[in-house]
Amino acid sequence: MSARFLILCSLILTLFSCTKPQVELLSPSIIPAPQSLQVNPGHFTINKETTLSNHDDFTASYNFLNNFLEHATDRTWETKYSDNNAIVLEYDSTITSKEGYHIVSTDRNITIKASTDAGAFYAVQSLKQLMPVDIAHRTEIHIPAVTIKDEPRFKYRGMHLDVSRHMYDVDFIKKYIDAMAMLKMNNFHWHLTDDQGWRIEIKKYPKLQEIAAYRDSTLLGHYNDTPHQYDGKKYGGYYTQEEVREVIAFAKARHINVIPEIEMPGHAQAAIAAYPELGCTGENVQVAMKWGVFEDIYCPSEETFTFLENVLDEVMELFPSKYIHIGGDEAPKTQWKSSPIAQQVIKENGLKDEFELQSYFIQRMEKYLNSKGRQIIGWDEILEGGLAPNATVMSWRGTKGAIEAAKAGHDVIMTPTSHAYFDYYQSENENEPLAIGGFLPLEKVYNFNPIPKELSDEEAIHVLGVQGNIWTEYMTTSKQVEYMAFPRMLPMSEVAWSADENKNYDSFINRVEYFHKRLDAMDINYANHLYEIDGTLNENQAYELSTKTIGKEIRFTTDGSEPTATSTLYESPIPFTADMTLKAQVFNDDEPLGRLFSQEFLYHKGVGATISINKEPHKSYSGSGAAALINGIKGSDSRYGDREWLGFWGEDIEIEIEFETEIEVKEIELRFYHAPGQWIYAPKKYYLRTESLKGTINISEINHLEPLENVAISNNSIKRIKLELDKKEEINIIRKIKIQIPNYGIIPDGSQGAGNKAWTFIDEIIIN
Structure with missing residues (x-):
């Protein structure tokens, strides 16, 4: 089916009615991709006589469709029980999926079949996407004749929004939920309380509104900037x-459940x-004025439990959700250790210790x-000290928590930082707005497989979505939320809804390009990176350029000048044999599209050598593998998740670089990412060992144990360590280099991630 769907979504179908005039229709371009979609001859025409036929009282779906059509066509729609020139909503008991549906569009009518109102509602969302974006004031709307059979892959399809750090008005919350509904998502996780603000009215405790809801000032710039500065507002x-x-x-009218989170x-x-x-x-x-993790946590006193029970009573009165999210993450135990009550x-x-005390709590x-x-949902830290009997786990620190919980028979929701954190950068372009860090492009979201391979089929049933x-x-603004959420919400919806065998990234990108028009119509400030250029260094030491959208060309220069419509057309990989500055641009005919691509290349002595690492990088941050450390391309100075940075969690690593022949080396530069706010620490120490053909590996050994404050720093995020070799010839002329890098260790109390293992991120090893 996937091949057929790709063809359908990348071509224009020209369909002819049996009478004039000729009708041109775009191929169906639905996100998330249906399980089965077949295009048939002909088309259905919505005109002024077309009616709605709600045969089986699918109330929410009918009301939503009727409101949409009346607003779009600027007329009142008649409800008439008819099967001719009508859009028919019909109950079908053979559709066993509660959220499944069928759509059959012919020249006579459009029939929506479902066994629940939810299924009918999702059919309506697909029907909307079969229509042109600009249907307003059209006398006729042409819809291709199709047969769609569809149902979701996962029953939990969620989006989260934190309103504690920055708050957004109710109109925006509704707009966010509306966009979720369009993409067939069914759970809105509303993060309402945190250190920086309490955002829900609790009548029994008025000081939560008077004091907890307001902070005196807010951090300016990034958490990693030093010294911290504040706006004073x-x-x-x-x-x-x-x-x-x-x-x-x-949300209920859109079949979306709202899950409150009270941390x-x-x-x-x-x-x-x-x-x-x-x-x-x-x-x-x-109330906290900067981001991060703070020592002040609830004391496990009877007074605290009474407070939380009273709060939750009011929360449950408001929220009908089966699930209540209680957080459970990043809870420092320092105060508990010294608290007589704890x-x-x-x-x-x-209880054995403070970890078991958290489990007790x-x-x-x-x-x-x-x-x-x-029932409760909690972040995967609720596994520490023993999991609550009926808890559902949101696995965010990778997939380990999900695997552990599912194997123990607990339901899990997959939301790892590597694929699901939309506060990460989505482009390597240095002009992107300030973000927390990391790198999560559209393609990586799309390629997320929510079922860990470590789970058996029986255990995988516990992955809810x-x-x-x-x-x-x-x-700081709702427009910035939109920029970070869209279009990444689109691939996440397809991960959640579409069958794995139906997924095809090239097809998806072509649908996204058209879908941007829908986002424009909804006034959503999405990030458009479709016309950006992707560059990779191949095994032949040549640089390959590509762009995902079809029908476009790339033009480039290698002298640092900006490309124009007359610059060299990219047709084959560009050799990398010397220092160069490559710049490239996507063009459609003579019109430049997207942002300028720029890449610096440093042709140092390590380029082309053989490299190995004794440990595999963490699968979430594997970059381009070990070869990325000596390919002549530095990773970003402002983010750590691109293809040049390799991340290792809590592991000591040893890197070995071997040259074809002996070479003279005067210095080696190491680059580490240092961002304590993201649990990333440059090493405290490192060891260098060189080898030549004149002796064993022990012929020369250089140990460096400088504290970090004595290491050269290029900015707040990058730690640069230059190792100058002894000038003696027998040490300078080498065949092999070994670098041992011990992990920083356990993150200390008072820091974000305290008690967890630190991450080590390393990129280019520059050998001169």
Whole structure:
């Protein structure tokens, strides 16, 4: 089916009606891709006489379709039980999937079949995408004759939005939910509380609105910038309970469940600022003004549990969701270690340590929610110290948590940073707006496989689905949220909905190019990187350029000048044999599209050598493999997730570089990414060993143990370490280099990720 779908979505179908005039229709371009789509001869024409026929009272679907058509065509639509010149909604008990549907479009009518209102609603979303974008004021709307049979791959298809770091009005929340519905997503994860602000009205605790909802100032620039600077402006707000009900009703009409997140036991500084007795120190604290992880967490006292139960009572009264998200992530244990209350709880309940105390805390809250007929979801840290009996795990720190939970019989939702964190950069272009870090392009989202290979078929049943996350530390406006969410929400919807065998990235890109028109019509400020150029160095030491959209050409220069329509046309890989500055641009005829591509090449002595590493990079940050460390291309100075950076989590590594013949080496430069806010630390020490044909590997050994503060720093993110070799000839003339890089170790208390293993990120090893 995938080959057929690719053909359908990359060609223009010219269809003729049996009478004049000629009708031209675009091939169906639906996102997410249906399970089965067949184009038939002919077309259906919506005109002023076309009616709606709601045979089986699919209320929400009918109302949504009717409102859409009335707004788009500027006329009132008649509901008439007819099977001629009508759009018919019809119940079909043979459709066993609760969210599945069929669409049959002929020259006579359009029939939507489903066994539930949800299935009919998703059919309506597909029908909208069969229509032209600009249907307003048309006297006729032509829809290709098609047969579609469709159902989702996963039952949980989610998008998350953090409103604690920055807050957005109700109109935008509705717009965000509307876009989710268009893409057949069915769970909106609303992150309402955190250290930087409490965003939901709780009537029993008015200080949450008066104090916890506002911070005195906000961090300027990036967390990794030093020294930290602030804007000095009070910031905050909260959603009233009436506004929350309004959002929930809006989402319900679109078959979207709203899951509230009330963080515990960590990320609680805002609440503790309002009610200091909830903390372990009793001291007054402020609502956090910068991002990160803070020591102030809920103390496991009876007063705290009463507070949280009362809060959750009001939350449950508002939210009908089966699931309540209780966070559970990044909870430092420092204050618990010195708290008499915490230590007494450990003793009285026979707990081993503070990790088991966190498990006790989560399990106690789970029992309370279970008693009210609800279930908890938590981030994968809730596995630490023992998982609550009925908990569902959101696996964000890779897939390990999901594997562990699923093997233990717990449901999991896949949302790893590597493929689902839309606060990461989506382009390697240096002009991208400020983001937290990382690199997550459209293609990587699309290629996400939510089922870990470590799971058996029986265990894989516990993977409920996937979720894209929007953390908003660096998104001050709703337009910036849109820029980061779109178009990456599109491939995530296809990961969640479409059968794996139906996925084809080339087909998807062609559909995205057309889909941009829909986003324009919805006034969504999406990021358009379709016309950007991708570059890779092949095994023959030549640089290959490509762009994903078809029918375009690439022109380039190698002298640093900007390409024009008359510059060299790219037709084959560009040899890399000397330093050069390559610039390239996509052109459609003579018109430049997208952003200028630029790449610096440094032809040092390591280029072309043989390299190996004793450990595999983490699969989420494998870059271009070991060869990327000596390919003459530096990784980005502002992000760590591109194809040049290799990431290792908590591992000591040893790198070996071997040359074809002995060469003279005077210095070696190492580049490490250093971003404590993202758990990434340059090494404290490193070892260099060289070998020549004149002796064994021990002929020369250089150990470097300088502390980081003595290492040259190019900016706040990159640690550059230059190793100058001894001038003695027997040391300079070498055949092999070995570099040992011990991991930084465990992240210290008071830092983000405290208690976890640090990441090591390394890119180009420059040999001169």
